[in-house]
Each structure stands twice: as structure tokens, then as C-alpha cells.
Amino acid sequence: MLGILYCNGAAASSESVADMTLFLVLAVFRNLAWSHSAAVSTNPQRFLDAHQNSPLTARNPSGHSLGIIGLGAIGYMIAKKVYAALGMKILYHDLFRKSEQVERSVGAVFYPELDKLLGDADCVVVATPFAGKTLLTAEKFAKFKRGGRFVNIARGSLVDEQALVAALDEGLLSGVGMDVHANEPHVHPRLASHPKVMMMSHNAGGTVDTHIGFERLAMENIESFLLKGKALTPVNAHLIKPKSVL
Numbered sequence: 378m379l380g381i382l383y384c385n386g387a388a389a390s391s392e393s394v395a396d397m398t399l400f401l402v403l404a405v406f407r408n409l410a411w412s413h414s415a416a417v418s419t420n421p422q423r424f425l426d427a428h429q430n431s432p433l434t435a436r437n438p439s440g441h442s443l444g445i446i447g448l449g450a451i452g453y454m455i456a457k458k459v460y461a462a463l464g465m466k467i468l469y470h471d472l473f474r475k476s477e478q479v480e481r482s483v484g485a486v487f488y489p490e491l492d493k494l495l496g497d498a499d500c501v502v503v504a505t506p507f508a509g510k511t512l513l514t515a516e517k518f519a520k521f522k523r524g525g526r527f528v529n530i531a532r533g534s535l536v537d538e539q540a541l542v543a544a545l546d547e548g549l550l551s552g553v554g555m556d557v558h559a560n561e562p563h564v565h566p567r568l569a570s571h572p573k574v575m576m577m578s579h580n581a582g583g584t585v586d587t588h589i590g591f592e593r594l595a596m597e598n599i600e601s602f603l604l605k606g607k608a609l610t611p612v613n614a615h616l617i618k619p620k621s622v623l
Contacts, residue, residue: 380617385597385610387433388450389590390582394556395454397581398530400458401554402500403567403573405526406438408552411572439464444498446491446512447505447531448479455504455530456483470494471505492520500526507532515540518549526552530581542567545574556581 404559414438443459445452447617448469454468456467462484466483467485474487488494495517503513512535513527519529527550538559544550555605558564594610602608 381431382608382614382617383612384595384608385612386591386594388610389594390587391451392590393584393587394451394514394581395458395531396447396457396578397506397556398502398528399458399462401528401530401556401575401577402438402443402465402502402526403588405500405528405552405554406441407435408554408573410575423499429475438500440466440470440504442466444468444470444488444494444501446494446501446503448475448485449504451530452502453483454478455502456485464483465500468498468533492517495520495525496522498522499524500528502528503531503535505531505535507534511535511537513537513541515543521549523549524551526554527548528554530556532623533557533561533579538565538568545571 380443391589393609418519418522419442438459443456443465445456445467446469448456448471452469453475454472456469459465460467467483468488468489468611469485474489475485479485480487488497499522501521505512513529514537518540527544536559541550541553542565545553550573552575553568553571554575556569557559557579562608569576598610608614
């Protein structure tokens with residue numbers, strides 16, 4: 378029986394995506410979306426009024442908790458950067474608990490139940506693959522700590538964007554950072570114009586380093602398979618019988 382081994386290249390973008398996440402976490406704590414929209418106003422009085430009536434109070438991330446949904450290659454890179462650079466406490470939910478060594482390296486606390494993490498974290502970051510169904514629904518947003526923050530750098534389809542708008546309008550969330558969108562290349566008009574939303578255009582991984590990394594990892598996977606019989610980042614190896622060939 379013939380088999381085609383498929384390899385994942387996500388590890389090549391981990392650094393770039395984590396860097397963008399760091400920016401978005403800062404953005405939702407420091408109200409950068411609102412600050413920018415007020416600053417670029419061509420009406421000086423409007424700027425002054427907006428400054429005096431800011432809908433949010435900017436906070437330093439240090440000492441607050443970051444809940445990460447999915448502590449894979451990208452989630453762990455985010456945890457390392459946020460823990461070291463921003464001094465945040467790391468909470469995480471994953472299908473499988475990580476080793477004690479991994480947890481200790483970023484001071485991470487494991488949450489078996491997602492709802493509990495949503496209620497405890499000051500800011501929640503989604504860093505998990507799309508598994509066929511929406512993860513963050515109106516029911517889940519209702520579980521968030523009131524006034525919490527939310528960042529999505531994973532997949533837009535993981536989030537019910539109508540429910541996200543409602544959570545913002547109702548005050549359940551005080552800030553949102555998003556690099557991905559449910560209906561790309563189209564973006565939700567309410568989210569795009571919302572003063573509490575810092576929006577990017579799915580370019581978190583868009584660096585030269587990421588593209589070089591993709592090419593390098595592809596060649597390393599091929600080389601490792603041909604020389605050692607085992608790829609570095611296989612996805613479907615468990616589905617291919619031992620005697621299968623490329």
C-alpha cells in the first residue's frame with residue numbers, strides 16, 4: 378500500500394506569530410486601538426473629548442494572568458515571551474498536559490477545564506488549530522472574567538464574531554486583539570470600526586524569517602525521512618503502515 382507522509386510547517390512561524398501576539402497583548406492592555414483612533418482624528422476637540430472620556434483604563438500587563446488555549450509550538454513560544462518580557466502569570470488549557478519541565482520553564486498552571494480558565498484569566502489567547510467547530514461562542518464569552526481581554530492569532534473560524542461584538546458591547550470584554558477573521562478576506566465591519574479592537578490582516582507570520590524557515594523545515598523533513606526513515610514534523614505518520622513508501 379502506498380502512503381504519502383504529510384508534514385506540518387507551523388514551527389517555522391512560531392517566532393513571528395508569538396511576536397505579533399506580544400504586540401496584541403500589549404494593545405489590549407494599553408488600549409492602543411482607542412488611542413490610535415483618537416490620535417489620528419482631524420478634529421482637535423474630538424480628540425480632547427475622547428481622551429477625557431476614554432471607555433477604558435489602560436493597565437500594565439505585569440502581574441496579570443494570560444490564559445493560553447493550546448500550548449503547542451506557537452502557544453509555548455507565546456508563553457515564553459510573555460512570561461519573560463511582560464511578567465505575566467501563565468495559565469493554559471490543552472488536550473494534554475505538558476511536562477513538569479515545560480510548565481516550570483514559564484511558571485505555567487494547567488487548567489483541565491476551559492471554562493475555569495476563561496473565568497480566571499485576565500487575558501485569553503487562542504493558539505489552537507481549528508478542529509471543525511467554533512470554540513468561542515456566546516456561551517463561552519459569558520464565562521470570561523468581566524472586563525477581560527481576548528486575542529486570536531489562531532483561526533478566525535474558532536470565534537463566533539457576532540458573539541464577540543456582543544461581548545464587547547455588553548462590557549464582558551474590555552479589549553480584543555485579532556490577526557485572523559472568520560470570513561477572510563472580508564472582515565466584520567463592527568469589529569473593524571470598534572474602538573476596543575486592535576485588528577491585523579492575518580500577517581502575524583508574515584516575515585522573511587518565516588518564509589526561510591518554511592523552506593528550511595521542508596528540506597529538513599525530506600532529508601530526515603530519506604536518511605533516517607522518520608520525518609521531523611509528521612502529521613499522519615500514524616495512518617501509514619510501516620511498509621508504505623512515498
